[in-house]
Amino acid sequence: MEPFALLLAATLNAGTVLAIASLGLLINEKAGIVNLGAEGMMLCAALAGFATVVHTGSTWLGFAAGMGAGALLAAVFGVLVIWLNTNQYATGLALSLFGGGFSAFAGARYVQETLPEQVRWAIPGLADLPFFGAAFFRHHPMVYACVGIALGLIWFLYRTRAGLVLRSVGESPESAHALGYPVRRIRLMAVMAGGALCGLAGAYVSTVYTPLWVEGMIAGKGWIALALTTFATWRPARVLLGAYLFGGVTMLQFHLQAIGVQVPSQFLTMLPYVATIVVLVLISRNPTWIRVNMPSSIGKPFYPGS
Template sequence: MESYALLLGSTLSAGTVLALAALGLLINEKAGIVNLGAEGMMLCAAIAGFAATVHSGSTLVGFGAGMLAGALLAGIFGVLVIWLNTNQYATGLALSLFGAGFSAFVGLGYVQAKLPELPKFAIPGLADLPVVGPALFTLHPLVYGSIALAAVMVWFLYRTRAGLVLRAVGESPSSAHALGYPVRRIRLMAVMFGGAMCGLAGAYISVVYTPLWVENMVSGRGWIALAL
């Protein structure tokens, strides 16, 4: 039973990465923008978060640096797509390729760098329960935060005026513009929020989930990857 508990806990930890990025990209798509550069943003955020944590000794600083890196790259993507009318798919793929190359280059200086030891998280009382305790109540707080954020996101999109405006901007931008809403600015904010969430996911990978930056070789091409 202990092995099942560990499997469930590992699944939730790994799924947090996908959940955070998916929630950000959901806001992007509700605003009418498709960003295929999520992988590139996550890679740049991963090295930004890792480097910030190494130098500051704080995981919160690392998360902040990752979110900032993701939002910055998403902002550049948003300006190109929303104001300069570049192709969303081509621009997103270019961002993904840029992120892979940039993170590999910057990461060379952090190969085998060590992060400060993370504190052990456990919910008092619940963590001692058999089977479900180790599986559900000893995870990083960001795992629980991602679950709560998913619920908040559903409430925001379908129960608030701001969520209605966001969906209107994505589904009928001309009508939203006619009603006086700044469609471009709303889309840019949505894109940057999505980038920040992808950045948080990337920082979570490098700081919490696999806190080690190593050089890996795949198909003869050198790149920096996170060791599982």
């Protein structure tokens, strides 16, 4: 049972990255904004977090730096698409390309750097339980915080007035504007909050998940996180479940290799992306279901004067 416990532990760890980033993108899309720049934001945040830990030795400061980098890039994106009305999809792709290039250039000097030895986290009394201890109770606190973020977002979106306003901006910005709500500012705050969560996910990758810096280390996780929001039909709880599903598929390749399953490594590497495509194809077969759950104004510009 030990290999299965280790697979579960690795699944939770890998799913945490995808879940945090997907929850950030979900906030964006609930406000009616599509940000295709998650990959670039996560790369820049990964570099910011790694560099901060190298110079300060504090993982938590690294998380803060990653969130700041993600929020800053998201703010630039938000100004362009919300106030200057640039195309959301083209601007997001440009942000992703910029993040990849900038992180590779600025991070060249950090490739050989190493981080201080990490503290081994464990919940006292539970970490020593057979099977369950190794599977669930020896994780970094961010793994558990991820679940808390998802629950907090559910409460915010469906139990608070601010969450109702945010969803109304994504459903009908014209009606929200007519009621006196500052639609553009609300959308910018949502974009920055989403960017901060993408930044947190990126910093987690470079400081905890794989504590090093190499060019392109996010390796498509930003795109998978973007697909997860559609896979989850814009529901935080489903995002969490979907992230762990994709995390499990990602880690399965390593565990199959470890137990000697004779499958070409290239095939195992492509499994997460094949799973992403298959899931999106299956969901697309029911467009009515997507329309019912999708924010009505997603991807559409808003002109206050119209």
